[in-house]
Amino acid sequence: MEYPDLTELEGRSKRYWDVDGIPEFVMGSVFMLWGAAFVLRDLIPRGYRFAEACSWAIVVGLVISGWVANWIIKVLKNKYTFPRAGYVKFLEPTRSKRLLYGFVGGLSAAAFAIVFVLSMKNRAIADLSGPAIGLIMACGFLVVSRRPGMHHFIWYSLFSLVLGAALYPLKLEWAATWWYFIGIGAAFAVGGACRLRAFVRSIPLPGGNEL
Numbered sequence: 001m002e003y004p005d006l007t008e009l010e011g012r013s014k015r016y017w018d019v020d021g022i023p024e025f026v027m028g029s030v031f032m033l034w035g036a037a038f039v040l041r042d043l044i045p046r047g048y049r050f051a052e053a054c055s056w057a058i059v060v061g062l063v064i065s066g067w068v069a070n071w072i073i074k075v076l077k078n079k080y081t082f083p084r085a086g087y088v089k090f091l092e093p094t095r096s097k098r099l100l101y102g103f104v105g106g107l108s109a110a111a112f113a114i115v116f117v118l119s120m121k122n123r124a125i126a127d128l129s130g131p132a133i134g135l136i137m138a139c140g141f142l143v144v145s146r147r148p149g150m151h152h153f154i155w156y157s158l159f160s161l162v163l164g165a166a167l168y169p170l171k172l173e174w175a176a177t178w179w180y181f182i183g184i185g186a187a188f189a190v191g192g193a194c195r196l197r198a199f200v201r202s203i204p205l206p207g208g209n210e211l
Contacts, residue, residue: 018149018150019149019195019199020077020080020081020195020196020199020200021191021192021193021194021195021196021198021199022073022076022077022080022081022192022196023073023192024188024189024191024192024195025076025188025189025191025192025193025195025196026069026072026073026076026192027069027185027188027192028184028185028186028187028188028189028190028191028192029069029185029189030065030066030069030185031181031182031184031185031188032181032182032185032186032189033062033065033185034062034065034178034181034185035178035179035180035181035182035183035185036178036182037058037061037062038058038177038178038181039175039178039179039182040058041054041055041058042175042178076196080196080199080200081199083205084199084200084203084204084205085203126173126174127168127171127172127173127176128168129172129173129174129176129177130163130164130165130166130167130168130170130172130176130177130179130180131164131165131167131168132164133164133176133177133180134160134161134162134163134164134165134167134180135160135161135164137160137164137180137184138157138158138160138161138164139157141153141154141156141157141160142154142157145157152191156184156187156188156191159184159187160184163180163183163184163187164180167179167180
């Protein structure tokens, strides 16, 4: 009796989950929302009566956006993906891969925290926040690109480096981080929308496409 190759099945489900570009589109939209929200927060005058309340409202909104994003992904997949290609159960990653992703995430957060602490003491370091976040995120995208069906993340990694470097001459200090998220979010949203359009056109519905 032959048993299924679990590694191949896991790779197939991951390729299937990302092939339509919907997760990228939603994630990019969320990134742009985060960046725009913090830019808006910085524009609120410190002496404004409701400045602190507005800041907390923005933070709460960003936390909620994570759950809303997951809901939007499911809605879009139910509308565009599953009717065309069927439903495939998304297998959970192995323990070793969860540990790897957790290690990379923790290392990225630690690097970001170190840059933040140092920038509080030296303005010149604060101006490096753009290239720093670009490099940190580029490393994360490079790790993601090793997953099945995610090789195009190499281009996001390169774009992250270019975007971070382009923000340095503007001397935005920590505001460069917010503009970075707007820029990288736009790249993800456009890339995801293009992949979704290609997916819908390549697998039409019996009654005709809807996009």
